[in-house]
Amino acid sequence: MSDEVVNVLAEALExxxxxxxxxxxxxERYPEHRDELRDLLYFAVTIKGTHLPxxxxxxxxxxxxxxxxxxxxPKPRTLPETLLHIWNTYIWVSFTRRPVLSYAVVVALILIMxxxxxxxxxxxxxxxxxxxSVKTSVEDARLWFTSDDQQVELYLQFTNERIREIKALxxxxxxxxxxxxxxxxxxxxxxxxxxxxxxxxxxxxxxSVKMEAFSNHKDALNxxxxxxxxxxxxxxxxxxxxxxxxxxxxSDNLARSTPExxxxxxxxxxxxxxxxxxxxxxAPVVVxxxxxxxxxxxxPTATPSRTSQPTxxxxPTATPSxxxxxxxxxxxxxxxxxxxxxTAIPSQTPQxxxxxxxxxxxxxxxxATETVTPIPxxxxxxxSPTSTxxxxxxxxxxxxxxxxxxxxxxxxxxxxxxxxxxxxxxxxEESGALIAYSARIDGNLDAQKSASxxxxxxxxxxxxxxxLLSGPVRIISIYAGRNLRLEGNSQxxxxxxxxxxxxxxxxxxxxxxxxxxxxxxxxxxxxxxIPLPTGDNNNVGGNATGQCALLR
Amino acid sequence: xxxxxxxEHSDEELITRTQKGDSEAYGILYDRxxxxxxxxxxxxxxxxxxxxDLTEETFIKVWDTVKDKGTGIYNFKAWLYRIAHNLxxxxxxxxxxILSLDNIVALSDGEPxxxxxxxxxxxxxxxxxxxxxxxxxxxxxxxxxxxxxxxHRETAEIMKVKEGHLRVMQHRALKKLYKLLSxxxxxx
Numbered sequence: 001m002s003d004e005v006v007n008v009l010a011e012a013l014e015x016x017x018x019x020x021x022x023x024x025x026x027x028e029r030y031p032e033h034r035d036e037l038r039d040l041l042y043f044a045v046t047i048k049g050t051h052l053p054x055x056x057x058x059x060x061x062x063x064x065x066x067x068x069x070x071x072x073x074p075k076p077r078t079l080p081e082t083l084l085h086i087w088n089t090y091i092w093v094s095f096t097r098r099p100v101l102s103y104a105v106v107v108a109l110i111l112i113m114x115x116x117x118x119x120x121x122x123x124x125x126x127x128x129x130x131x132x133s134v135k136t137s138v139e140d141a142r143l144w145f146t147s148d149d150q151q152v153e154l155y156l157q158f159t160n161e162r163i164r165e166i167k168a169l170x171x172x173x174x175x176x177x178x179x180x181x182x183x184x185x186x187x188x189x190x191x192x193x194x195x196x197x198x199x200x201x202x203x204x205x206x207x208s209v210k211m212e213a214f215s216n217h218k219d220a221l222n223x224x225x226x227x228x229x230x231x232x233x234x235x236x237x238x239x240x241x242x243x244x245x246x247x248x249x250x251s252d253n254l255a256r257s258t259p260e261x262x263x264x265x266x267x268x269x270x271x272x273x274x275x276x277x278x279x280x281x282x283a284p285v286v287v288x289x290x291x292x293x294x295x296x297x298x299x300p301t302a303t304p305s306r307t308s309q310p311t312x313x314x315x316p317t318a319t320p321s322x323x324x325x326x327x328x329x330x331x332x333x334x335x336x337x338x339x340x341x342x343t344a345i346p347s348q349t350p351q352x353x354x355x356x357x358x359x360x361x362x363x364x365x366x367x368a369t370e371t372v373t374p375i376p377x378x379x380x381x382x383x384s385p386t387s388t389x390x391x392x393x394x395x396x397x398x399x400x401x402x403x404x405x406x407x408x409x410x411x412x413x414x415x416x417x418x419x420x421x422x423x424x425x426x427x428x429e430e431s432g433a434l435i436a437y438s439a440r441i442d443g444n445l446d447a448q449k450s451a452s453x454x455x456x457x458x459x460x461x462x463x464x465x466x467x468l469l470s471g472p473v474r475i476i477s478i479y480a481g482r483n484l485r486l487e488g489n490s491q492x493x494x495x496x497x498x499x500x501x502x503x504x505x506x507x508x509x510x511x512x513x514x515x516x517x518x519x520x521x522x523x524x525x526x527x528x529x530i531p532l533p534t535g536d537n538n539n540v541g542g543n544a545t546g547q548c549a550l551l552r
Numbered sequence: 553x554x555x556x557x558x559x560e561h562s563d564e565e566l567i568t569r570t571q572k573g574d575s576e577a578y579g580i581l582y583d584r585x586x587x588x589x590x591x592x593x594x595x596x597x598x599x600x601x602x603x604x605d606l607t608e609e610t611f612i613k614v615w616d617t618v619k620d621k622g623t624g625i626y627n628f629k630a631w632l633y634r635i636a637h638n639l640x641x642x643x644x645x646x647x648x649x650i651l652s653l654d655n656i657v658a659l660s661d662g663e664p665x666x667x668x669x670x671x672x673x674x675x676x677x678x679x680x681x682x683x684x685x686x687x688x689x690x691x692x693x694x695x696x697x698x699x700x701x702x703x704h705r706e707t708a709e710i711m712k713v714k715e716g717h718l719r720v721m722q723h724r725a726l727k728k729l730y731k732l733l734s735x736x737x738x739x740x
Binding site for chain 1: 607
């Protein structure tokens, strides 16, 4: 295919569409391309005439009414309107009866009401409202005046308020303000979790109170997630993960300090994503229990370092080892509801019975030191699996709502994660392809020379995401807990409607990169991409530089 | 259904009016785009009921996305098709059905079709099935260009790609589609 033929085809179609030329006149005009053009031109003209039905008039009209109703928002009374109402109803009446005294009283009342009214109005303020800072200041002030003993309960009260705010933002369609509420929620959950050592005299009671609160939060968030639009899913998924981690931490602390007191609630991680995929058949949580009897230490392979970047150590690649007959071999769960011949989700291939069980140490990718990170990630960089062994799950096919230790997409394989939880790292090998819907990867995601990577619909990656020298990349409506790096990839890429806590680096990609509607807490830096990255409406907490300077 | 607003108000003006409380302005936007949007979605889903539902959902989702953006809406049409595309892709993820003669709408309504239209219903099904086998971006391109009749420039704006890149994708899409259909015709 030459560029010339591409352009000639496009120009010929335009001329035909405008009625300037007929197909045969176009072919006469470009005799050197006649053979290549003829079939395609006539074909395009033919399919252009495909008859399509019109929308049913009754449905059209009924939908119009529903849509107009949906966009009609009743105006809430503002604070000035509220104060005016109070003035007219109560103050002005008494003022007209005793004018002299009333002046002094009224002035004093106005001053008091203004401050009380401001504080009062702020109690219902939501993230993004002008009075929200008053609300958070009031909360901080209350903590200041509260003893340590009672601070835990106050923090839990505040976390309940965060959930209420998230719910109100969802109902109001203010999805872009949800990350702010989730960020404060995360901080307050952490304070509530860490405060008051469990071995104190109030320990057991408070642990029980905390567990119940975190469990209620998780239930409320899971309910919101069911009807959440894609734009809200990353933030909600992160809030659910925060509650989850708090519960685990409490359980772990309890097991270490007061072993005679059982935790009030345990929940397997797989239950959270299962709520996100109601159409899937319920799949049992696969918990590989075998321990490898012979393992080899992973040997790191060096990656080429660039002068502008710090030297990186590649994710160690695992050397497979043979194991004896496994008693419980994790295999991709086949989804019987899918059509076997579909191309979007590849067909299942049976897994071999031998299990590849190398031992792999997850490695955290260092961040680029030349860029500023205004909000550094606070999470522990290397998550440790809690209930599963670290077995890289070799994936070729569809994995449903199950939990695996780590994930490997072998060369040439296509792996689809649908609600899957990967407790460690995920690696996509050469020519492998990964598609993730509402999945969670607690470690890093690393793809090198892969065919394609698609992270979609509420997928959460808590570690770094690094995609190098690969094919098309689509990152839509996800949560990324650390940094995102796309380098040297080809054929066109998209990053949209996502929340990225760390930095985003887009370097030397070809085919076009579209970056839109994202919240990026760190920096957005783009260099050497051909063509220039496009997009808009990105909320960047740090600096937007290079080719992406104007993509805010 | 009537509105005092003349139709020559731009999309951005209508959005602004809706943000200020004039919901009928959004009704005008709906009237302006609903037919083309339905055709776009139907071309890809090939199911009338699903296409109607997704059309309605698209308008509501677009409102949810744009309502708080102040005056920053520069291309409502692009937003509309972008969200429709994402909904179609999500729909494909949940259910992949191969269209059969039994579950399609009668496309011709009994009227004789002009010669340049694919008259044979089975061929139309084959075309739509072939389109469904393309990558999502190519499906979108074929639907916008040849289903909705948008120009190269309009299609590039909606898909947020450069026009040069769009021409390359168009060539690739037509070649692939032609190959797929030729194979289907041979097999049948």
